[in-house]
Amino acid sequence: MPKILLNWVPTQSDFELMRKTLPDAEFEVPPWQNLEEAEILLYSPKTPDLDALIPNMKNLRFIQSLMAGVDHLPWSLIPNNVIVASGSGANSEAVADMALALALSALKFIPFYQNEMKMDLWKRRVSKDLDSLTAVILGTGSIGKAIAKRLKAFGMQVVGVSRSGNQVEGFDNVASSADWSSEPYGDLIVIALPLNRDSYHMIDKDVLSRLGGTRVIVNIARAAIVEPQALKVWLQENPTSVYASDVWWNEKLSLQPVVVEQPISISYLPNVIMSPHTAGLTEYAQERMLTTSCENIRRFLEGGQPLGIVRKEDYSQTPWNEN
Amino acid sequence: MPKILLNWVPTQSDFELMRKTLPDAEFEVPPWQNLEEAEILLYSPKTPDLDALIPNMKNLRFIQSLMAGVDHLPWSLIPNNVIVASGSGANSEAVADMALALALSALKFIPFYQNEMKMDLWKRRVSKDLDSLTAVILGTGSIGKAIAKRLKAFGMQVVGVSRSGNQVEGFDNVASSADWSSEPYGDLIVIALPLNRDSYHMIDKDVLSRLGGTRVIVNIARAAIVEPQALKVWLQENPTSVYASDVWWNEKLSLQPVVVEQPISISYLPNVIMSPHTAGLTEYAQERMLTTSCENIRRFLEGGQPLGIVRKEDYSQTPWNEN
Numbered sequence: 001m002p003k004i005l006l007n008w009v010p011t012q013s014d015f016e017l018m019r020k021t022l023p024d025a026e027f028e029v030p031p032w033q034n035l036e037e038a039e040i041l042l043y044s045p046k047t048p049d050l051d052a053l054i055p056n057m058k059n060l061r062f063i064q065s066l067m068a069g070v071d072h073l074p075w076s077l078i079p080n081n082v083i084v085a086s087g088s089g090a091n092s093e094a095v096a097d098m099a100l101a102l103a104l105s106a107l108k109f110i111p112f113y114q115n116e117m118k119m120d121l122w123k124r125r126v127s128k129d130l131d132s133l134t135a136v137i138l139g140t141g142s143i144g145k146a147i148a149k150r151l152k153a154f155g156m157q158v159v160g161v162s163r164s165g166n167q168v169e170g171f172d173n174v175a176s177s178a179d180w181s182s183e184p185y186g187d188l189i190v191i192a193l194p195l196n197r198d199s200y201h202m203i204d205k206d207v208l209s210r211l212g213g214t215r216v217i218v219n220i221a222r223a224a225i226v227e228p229q230a231l232k233v234w235l236q237e238n239p240t241s242v243y244a245s246d247v248w249w250n251e252k253l254s255l256q257p258v259v260v261e262q263p264i265s266i267s268y269l270p271n272v273i274m275s276p277h278t279a280g281l282t283e284y285a286q287e288r289m290l291t292t293s294c295e296n297i298r299r300f301l302e303g304g305q306p307l308g309i310v311r312k313e314d315y316s317q318t319p320w321n322e323n
Numbered sequence: 324m325p326k327i328l329l330n331w332v333p334t335q336s337d338f339e340l341m342r343k344t345l346p347d348a349e350f351e352v353p354p355w356q357n358l359e360e361a362e363i364l365l366y367s368p369k370t371p372d373l374d375a376l377i378p379n380m381k382n383l384r385f386i387q388s389l390m391a392g393v394d395h396l397p398w399s400l401i402p403n404n405v406i407v408a409s410g411s412g413a414n415s416e417a418v419a420d421m422a423l424a425l426a427l428s429a430l431k432f433i434p435f436y437q438n439e440m441k442m443d444l445w446k447r448r449v450s451k452d453l454d455s456l457t458a459v460i461l462g463t464g465s466i467g468k469a470i471a472k473r474l475k476a477f478g479m480q481v482v483g484v485s486r487s488g489n490q491v492e493g494f495d496n497v498a499s500s501a502d503w504s505s506e507p508y509g510d511l512i513v514i515a516l517p518l519n520r521d522s523y524h525m526i527d528k529d530v531l532s533r534l535g536g537t538r539v540i541v542n543i544a545r546a547a548i549v550e551p552q553a554l555k556v557w558l559q560e561n562p563t564s565v566y567a568s569d570v571w572w573n574e575k576l577s578l579q580p581v582v583v584e585q586p587i588s589i590s591y592l593p594n595v596i597m598s599p600h601t602a603g604l605t606e607y608a609q610e611r612m613l614t615t616s617c618e619n620i621r622r623f624l625e626g627g628q629p630l631g632i633v634r635k636e637d638y639s640q641t642p643w644n645e646n
Contacts, residue, residue: 101431108424114434117597153476274440
């Protein structure tokens with residue numbers, strides 16, 4: 001009987017969902033009685049305190065993350081023989097929907113109109129014809145693909161950017177990160193990359209200064225892909241550009257009331273559109289994440305290849321996680 | 324040589340565009356020298372004062388509207404033998420883009436988050452999974468179709484509503500106005516109908532009370548399709564519903580600074596999202612409207628059937644235009 005350790009206490013209906021996919025499994029929930037026997041850790045960032053847990057899981061062979069992002073795992077504590085799988089895919093549609101909501105809000109000025117109209121101020125702006133725009137999606141994974149599909153319906157030219165630059169269906173073209181970073185372009189740029197060693201501060205002073213103005217940058221991935229000081233300068237120098245983001249440098253990933261460690265230093269800028277990391281927070285998100293994760297655990301247990309296996313070297317010596 | 328009267332003074336580049344499509348035409352612009360000879364009126368709502376003009380155009384045979392909406396024409400003054408064509412089609416993509424911007428802003432709470440986050444208030448809401456929603460588009464014309472295409476990319480079930488209820492490609496289903504009005508439904512309802520005798524106050528107290536709550540209604544057509552008092556009551560009774568609109572009861576259709584005759588009485592409600600009638604105001608909108616209109620005039624001059632011919636009975640004895 002496979003023993004699966006959870007780092008949170010699921011609701012009754014969550015349990016039922018998990019048992020549907022993994023009827024033979026035994027679930028060990030906090031407060032844990034027996035850390036040593038579990039071979040599998042199903043991990044939710046709701047309670048991200050894994051530092052004390054992982055070193056004591058002597059039989060750990062597989063970590064399944066509920067979420068797509070695995071940047072907040074304590075990578076230095078995970079033994080080399082342990083396979084880590086991202087929850088990528090389960091949330092892609094919801095996150096892509098949020099990316100489009102932020103992009104269209106920026107391109108059609110909705111939050112700015114909203115505040116002006118509430119004061120009875122009719123200040124009409126000429127907007128772009130969306131079918132004349134080139135969109136660049138950083139990331140060609142399942143979220144990037146879901147965003148591309150939506151942007152194509154608006155008639156945009158859609159370019160993907162990935163490490164390899166290999167062509168991917170659903171994109172008009174795919175460029176390599178190296179090529180795009182040296183000569184960045186795009187009327188709309190959507191960040192849909194995992195945060196890892198390569199993507200950390202990928203959008204820095206160099207990229208932003210080469211990019212120039214009148215752009216919309218949307219971030220539904222991780223704030224730390226963007227260098228905040230460089231962004232602040234760019235937004236001040238390019239008032240017709242907009243940064244619309246669901247993710248922030250000082251948020252704590254938690255479904256507890258979100259604690260902001262420091263005030264976000266760009267929030268006072270008029271060309272910033274903000275949402276509180278809610279892209280994945282939809283009615284069926286929890287259900288979809290649980291089912292997808294449990295299906296992947298079953299794949300592992302049956303000796304198959306789990307989906308979304310993470311390349312550990314991407315997360316070694318990362319600058320944001322020194323513990 | 325066909326003589327075309329314009330009710331506004333075009334820019335030099337607009338003239339060049341028109342001459343490209345109609346090289347043999349003579350354009351008569353304000354201040355008009357000769358009203359009687361022109362057989363064609365190319366009409367822009369920028370200067371809507373047609374009341375003095377139309378009765379003096381003794382040879383008038385054809386009115387081409389630059390815009391899709393023809394509700395503000397002085398219908399009672401237009402002789403029966405004059406054909407009127409709407410500019411429908413030229414702006415459809417831009418208007419559909421705005422409809423989506425308003426819909427996604429409402430469904431993903433963007434303007435509400437924006438105001439909260441600017442005050443450092445992290446108030447996360449659970450949003451709908453868009454692929455679980457049914458969208459109802461009132462209107463299956465070129466704007467309705469462009470909206471349907473976009474909503475399908477989000478995985479929504481998309482139902483059209485038209486007078487006939489005849490099936491139209493791009494919609495999962497089409498219902499008749501009569502059927503939908505008697506049992507209205509839809510998580511998202513997008514108003515994309517021309518304002519005419521049938522659609523005036525189509526969304527009234529009866530429809531809204533049958534519809535119930537937790538809906539998003541988007542209006543990119545004309546405010547008067549919605550009965551304002553009934554809407555106000557519905558929004559107050561259903562705080563989880565949102566009305567997101569580009570069009571208002573008291574606006575004047577003009578590119579002059581927009582004059583609001585009375586304050587909009589629902590603007591103080593928290594569940595209202597507002598933009599200042601800018602759906603069609605895009606970089607290439609003017610160009611596209613002019614070209615489309617001139618192509619339609621050419622069709623008329625060559626003896627063909629112009630597109631978008633308006634049924635005059637739809638505009639006779641309309642309640643909003645008593646002059």
